[in-house]
Amino acid sequence: MGLFRKTRRPPPLSRDEALSCIPVKSEAIKAFRTDKDVVRLSYPLVVKPWIAELARRFGSTPEAPPARQLELDELGSLTWDLIDGHRTVSDIIRQFTHQTKVHPKEAETAVTRFLRELGRRGIIGMAAGGRKAGGKR
Amino acid sequence: MPPNALDVKPFVWAGLALTVPSSWETGQLDDGYALLEYDLRPVLEIKTAVIRGRFSFRRHLNQLARQGGKRLPLDMPLASPAAHWPEFPAEARVQTFAWQAGQVCAKGLLYYCRRCRRATLIQFFDQGRKAIPLVLPTFSDHAHPSEPTIAIYDIQATLPERFGLTRFRFDAGRFEIVFDHSREIASLWRWSPADILLERQGGCLDRFARSNGLLPAAAAAGVPRHEGREWLWREKAGPGWRNLLLNSPRSSHHALRIWYRQDANRLLAVKTENIDHEEEFERICRNYGIISENKATAPPVKG
Numbered sequence: 001m002g003l004f005r006k007t008r009r010p011p012p013l014s015r016d017e018a019l020s021c022i023p024v025k026s027e028a029i030k031a032f033r034t035d036k037d038v039v040r041l042s043y044p045l046v047v048k049p050w051i052a053e054l055a056r057r058f059g060s061t062p063e064a065p066p067a068r069q070l071e072l073d074e075l076g077s078l079t080w081d082l083i084d085g086h087r088t089v090s091d092i093i094r095q096f097t098h099q100t101k102v103h104p105k106e107a108e109t110a111v112t113r114f115l116r117e118l119g120r121r122g123i124i125g126m127a128a129g130g131r132k133a134g135g136k137r
Numbered sequence: 138m139p140p141n142a143l144d145v146k147p148f149v150w151a152g153l154a155l156t157v158p159s160s161w162e163t164g165q166l167d168d169g170y171a172l173l174e175y176d177l178r179p180v181l182e183i184k185t186a187v188i189r190g191r192f193s194f195r196r197h198l199n200q201l202a203r204q205g206g207k208r209l210p211l212d213m214p215l216a217s218p219a220a221h222w223p224e225f226p227a228e229a230r231v232q233t234f235a236w237q238a239g240q241v242c243a244k245g246l247l248y249y250c251r252r253c254r255r256a257t258l259i260q261f262f263d264q265g266r267k268a269i270p271l272v273l274p275t276f277s278d279h280a281h282p283s284e285p286t287i288a289i290y291d292i293q294a295t296l297p298e299r300f301g302l303t304r305f306r307f308d309a310g311r312f313e314i315v316f317d318h319s320r321e322i323a324s325l326w327r328w329s330p331a332d333i334l335l336e337r338q339g340g341c342l343d344r345f346a347r348s349n350g351l352l353p354a355a356a357a358a359g360v361p362r363h364e365g366r367e368w369l370w371r372e373k374a375g376p377g378w379r380n381l382l383l384n385s386p387r388s389s390h391h392a393l394r395i396w397y398r399q400d401a402n403r404l405l406a407v408k409t410e411n412i413d414h415e416e417e418f419e420r421i422c423r424n425y426g427i428i429s430e431n432k433a434t435a436p437p438v439k440g
Contacts, residue, residue: 015177016178019177074333075330075333090177093177100329100330100333100402101329101330101401101402102309102310102329102330102402103162103163103290103291103329104162104174104177105162105163105164105174105290105309106290106309106310106329107309108177109308109309110309110310113309
């Protein structure tokens with residue numbers, strides 16, 4: 001009964017593994033700086049395939065997929081600027097701590113929550129990093 | 138990390154006090170629990186509980202091992218402290234242990250104080266083990282009035298001995314710690330990063346305090362001091378029904394002070410309610426601050 005067999009979820013990442021991941025921005029994202037010097041992101045709305053198919057059948061498929069806007073606050077904009085495709089999550093946390101003078105634990109909580117939210121919206125992806133979280137400070 | 142005897146800071150939580158390398162940061166806190174980290178990795182874990190009934194190393198080690206935080210392997214072999222462990226006070230009963238699971242290894246001890254009937258499990262992970270000779274001799278499980286009541290994350294505060302910790306909440310950017318004694322309440326807050334949070338309130342501490350629910354909407358205007366970097370509210374309440382019934386003419390004071398520590402980019406606030414002596418509010422404010430400015434230079438006296 002292979003058809004109904006549950007697909008096994010990969011084991012969750014350990015904290016060390018999660019901190020050594022490298023956040024990578026999606027190529028479909030457009031980022032702008034607003035007058036308030038914060039970042040505004042424009043990202044394509046991910047529509048479920050059956051909804052997309054329904055829309056196509058009823059002939060309402062727009063030429064470009066619908067886009068959403070997300071305006072980041074000052075700290076979100078700072079974190080966004082730190083995502084360069086090379087820095088690991090722990091590097092971003094250290095840099096964030098250094099620039100905002102917040103406590104490292106607060107930086108870790110804020111940055112990881114922010115990255116998780118961006119990942120949920122498909123704005124960033126995570127590449128496996130090679131280094132351990134406990135690298136150089 | 139190599140622990141430098143001069144580069145240390147206090148850590149005080151749940152009635153336990155230690156001096157730790159200043160590079161160690163608070164990682165997690167709970168009732169009777171603390172985890173310290175270095176470079177986002179755990180280095181020291183403490184679990185403590187008051188023991189009711191007869192103390193047993195084996196039973197209470199397993200009990201503490203199961204309690205919150207990082208779990209320990211159960212039924213670890215225990216041994217009396219070898220010669221390289223620091224000396225412990227006469228009222229203490231100590232057994233040590235060591236374990237390894239995968240790449241994680243730890244070395245620790247179960248410390249039982251006969252005087253206060255408190256058992257404390259202390260374990261040092263990986264790199265933290267090198268700091269045992271520096272950290273362990275500073276361990277104290279008895280409160281000293283001259284020492285801080287709490288020294289956690291980047292804040293430390295000393296409250297009158299009668300106050301007990303009733304509530305705490307540590308969210309990223311906002312800490313709230315509440316102590317009380319009978320009807321007296323002392324609340325401490327800390328926000329960070331102050332520059333960004335203040336900018337959202339037009340740089341006004343009064344507006345910040347009101348928008349964060351520190352003051353009732355109808356509260357009278359506060360008094361700005363130090364060019365608006367500090368605001369103060371005071372209110373003297375009448376003796377109240379309780380005191381009138383007790384034939385006591387005492388009146389109580391409510392006060393709130395919020396101040397901006399530009400150098401540390403932090404906002405600090407103290408609010409006291411129903412405090413009988415006004416000077417006590419001043420003392421609590423004076424003894425509440427950022428740890429970096431008050432680094433411990435000498436280990437505290439052992440209890």
